[in-house]
Amino acid sequence: MFPAIDRERQGRKVLLMVTVGNGTALSNEARNFASSEASNRLIAADAIVVRDFGHQLAANVFVRDHRPGRPIRMFPDQDCARVWLLQQHHLINPA
Numbered sequence: 001m002f003p004a005i006d007r008e009r010q011g012r013k014v015l016l017m018v019t020v021g022n023g024t025a026l027s028n029e030a031r032n033f034a035s036s037e038a039s040n041r042l043i044a045a046d047a048i049v050v051r052d053f054g055h056q057l058a059a060n061v062f063v064r065d066h067r068p069g070r071p072i073r074m075f076p077d078q079d080c081a082r083v084w085l086l087q088q089h090h091l092i093n094p095a
Contacts, residue, residue: 002033002038002039002042005042005043006042009042012092013041013042013043013044013091013092014042014043014044014092015043015044015045015047015085015086015088015089015091015092016043016045016046016047017046017047017049017078017081017082017085018046018047018048018049019049019051019078020049020051020055021051022051022052031062031066032066034046034062034066034068035062035066035067035068035069037069039068040068040069040070043070044070044071044088044091044092045070045071045072045085045088045091046068046070046071046072046073047072047073047074047075047081047082047084047085048072048073048074048075048081049074049075049076049077049078049081050074050075050076056074059074060074070091071088071091
């Protein structure tokens, strides 16, 4: 996914909405990359849609322990996440 973002956006950052299905989990490798400097070069802000208490706990641990170097918030639904992401539009590098 990240190589495609880099290729398509040509160095411009993206606003990322993360939604996960029931019973899914984030691998250690994915967690480490999501909080890395490499991902910070691609992503301006993350909105995580939490579907249940387990997702909320996992997202809280990710934010607390991995401390991504960009704004990141959790939301109960995609509509709320989209509103917040649009407010973060100023973080995207101009073309």
